[in-house]
Amino acid sequence: MANPIVKYENVHKSFGEVKVLKGIDLDLMPAEKVAVIGPSGSGKTTIIRMLMTLEQPTLGSIVVDGKNLWQMEKNDQLMDANEKHLRQVRGDIGMVFQHFNLFPHLTILENCMTAPIHVQKESKASAKNRSIEMLEKVGLGDKLENYPSQLSGGQKQRVAMARALVMRPKIMLFDEVTSALDPELVEEVLTVIRGIANEGKMAMVLVTHEMEFAQDIADRVLFLDGGVIAEQGSPDEVFGNSENERLQSFLHRFRR
Amino acid sequence: MITISAISDIFPVLMQGIKITVTVLIASIICGYLMAFIAGFCRLSNNVILRKFTGLYVEVFRGTSLIVQLFWLYYALPILFGFDLGSDFWAGVLAISLNYGAYMSEIVRGSILSVAKGQTEAATALNMSSFQRMRLVIFPQAVRMMLPEFGNYLIQMLKATSLVSLIGMTDILYYGDILRSSNLSQAPTVYLLVLVFYFILALPLIWLTRRMESYSKKGVASQ
Numbered sequence: 235m236a237n238p239i240v241k242y243e244n245v246h247k248s249f250g251e252v253k254v255l256k257g258i259d260l261d262l263m264p265a266e267k268v269a270v271i272g273p274s275g276s277g278k279t280t281i282i283r284m285l286m287t288l289e290q291p292t293l294g295s296i297v298v299d300g301k302n303l304w305q306m307e308k309n310d311q312l313m314d315a316n317e318k319h320l321r322q323v324r325g326d327i328g329m330v331f332q333h334f335n336l337f338p339h340l341t342i343l344e345n346c347m348t349a350p351i352h353v354q355k356e357s358k359a360s361a362k363n364r365s366i367e368m369l370e371k372v373g374l375g376d377k378l379e380n381y382p383s384q385l386s387g388g389q390k391q392r393v394a395m396a397r398a399l400v401m402r403p404k405i406m407l408f409d410e411v412t413s414a415l416d417p418e419l420v421e422e423v424l425t426v427i428r429g430i431a432n433e434g435k436m437a438m439v440l441v442t443h444e445m446e447f448a449q450d451i452a453d454r455v456l457f458l459d460g461g462v463i464a465e466q467g468s469p470d471e472v473f474g475n476s477e478n479e480r481l482q483s484f485l486h487r488f489r490r
Numbered sequence: 491m492i493t494i495s496a497i498s499d500i501f502p503v504l505m506q507g508i509k510i511t512v513t514v515l516i517a518s519i520i521c522g523y524l525m526a527f528i529a530g531f532c533r534l535s536n537n538v539i540l541r542k543f544t545g546l547y548v549e550v551f552r553g554t555s556l557i558v559q560l561f562w563l564y565y566a567l568p569i570l571f572g573f574d575l576g577s578d579f580w581a582g583v584l585a586i587s588l589n590y591g592a593y594m595s596e597i598v599r600g601s602i603l604s605v606a607k608g609q610t611e612a613a614t615a616l617n618m619s620s621f622q623r624m625r626l627v628i629f630p631q632a633v634r635m636m637l638p639e640f641g642n643y644l645i646q647m648l649k650a651t652s653l654v655s656l657i658g659m660t661d662i663l664y665y666g667d668i669l670r671s672s673n674l675s676q677a678p679t680v681y682l683l684v685l686v687f688y689f690i691l692a693l694p695l696i697w698l699t700r701r702m703e704s705y706s707k708k709g710v711a712s713q
């Protein structure tokens with residue numbers, strides 16, 4: 235069996251006195267699709283933000299493709315990673331946010347092509363071509379010169395996905411990417427994610443409240459509760475009849 | 491009284507002061523903005539000493555009057571430290587730009603801080619370095635917030651240039667004062683013309699401010 239592309243080992247996270255995560259162990263395989271569910275405030279967002287280097291674990295380690303994300307070795311000593319180290323390790327990770335976080339001063343096309351040009355040192359022409367291709371793929375080929383403020387929520391979120399995808403990440407993180415959208419716009423975004431998932435190349439971690447969607451595309455579902463992974467398994471196992479009572483009552487609230 | 495013949499006598503005299511007023515203004519604008527950015531970024535630096543030191547500068551220059559600062563630079567510094575700025579021109583420019591730079595550095599700092607946190611996070615997720623995040627994402631958005639406020643300070647700096655007449659620089663107000671002291675009855679005409687001069691100089695600045703405001707609205711409505 236292949237090596238995991240991401241490995242969390244005994245990861246803890248506190249904000250001040252509040253212990254949010256109390257020992258997360260998690261292996262993510264290349265191309266594996268993992269859905270993370272759990273009550274509000276259980277730390278789902280925090281789990282993926284630590285992988286994206288937006289939040290530093292209080293304890294434990296996260297290893298990405300064999301490299302320790304938050305620690306580096308210097309003169310045979312383990313120390314906190316500096317920016318250079320973080321940039322080396324997080325290059326294969328992309329993230330889509332709940333509130334899109336598009337760059338409002340740039341056009342849709344510029345939103346997509348800026349990072350390939352400046353971060354990956356790709357030529358302008360090639361970055362532009364690939365960005366246009368990617369925007370066409372998410373159905374926004376006719377909006378290239380528009381600014382984010384001129385788009386609907388669903389369109390913004392599709393731009394955000396294109397922007398992350400042109401960086402060709404090996405791991406994509408999705409943080410409740412449909413929960414800020416009007417209900418009628420949710421499906422267009424889920425369709426795009428399904429398309430990406432079906433290509434099968436990337437590992438994906440999806441924090442979501444869309445249970446049917448999770449069941450549909452995930453290889454594995456994690457139920458986060460009380461600061462730990464309280465239950466995990468295939469969608470059938472988790473959404474079927476797990477014996478975990480907290481999970482049952484959590485799921486119950488989503489069924490009409 | 492205000493007569494046409496008095497106006498035609500006074501007008502050419504005041505004209506001689508325009509060059510000084512305009513050069514002091516332009517130099518002060520350039521140095522003032524430069525100071526605003528330097529101090530604004532220093533206040534955001536990770537270096538505590540730099541941050542504290544710049545904070546002290548800002549508070550001192552905002553908390554005391556410009557005219558006293560001008561006299562310090564022009565009269566007191568050379569005597570205290572044997573340190574001479576070399577000319578009344580640089581004393582004037584430095585006083586105005588340090589003073590307005592202090593105010594405007596707060597605009598720089600505030601604008602940068604007010605760019606949404608999600609912007610930094612999105613840029614980080616695209617693996618930008620902290621310098622790239624500032625240059626490509628944060629700063630361009632912050633500048634659009636700064637511009638309208640910077641515009642207001644342009645006109646204030648123009649008004650402040652008149653203080654350099656107090657250290658003997660021959661600007662518009664200086665010539666106005668000379669005319670008044672040689673013939674007090676002309677004072678109304680003299681100062682009416684002085685007002686007109688300053689207002690005419692302000693017109694391009696007002697226009698520029700409007701341009702800056704409309705530019706800053708372009709394409710940046712919140713996401």
Ligand SMILES: Nc1ncnc2c1ncn2[C@@H]1O[C@H](COP(=O)(O)OP(=O)(O)OP(=O)(O)O)[C@@H](O)[C@H]1O
Nearest residue numbers: 249250254272273274275276277278279280281410
């Ligand atoms: N920067 C922060 N400072 C302080 N507390 C934080 C911070 N970020 C998160 N928290 C707290 O950590 C806990 C977990 O937050 P997190 O956003 O990971 O939960 P979540 O499972 O994603 O919740 P939701 O479903 O509401 O998005 C919450 O109690 C939250 O208030």
Ligand SMILES: [Mg+2]
Nearest residue numbers: 278279280410
């Ligand atoms: Mg969350």
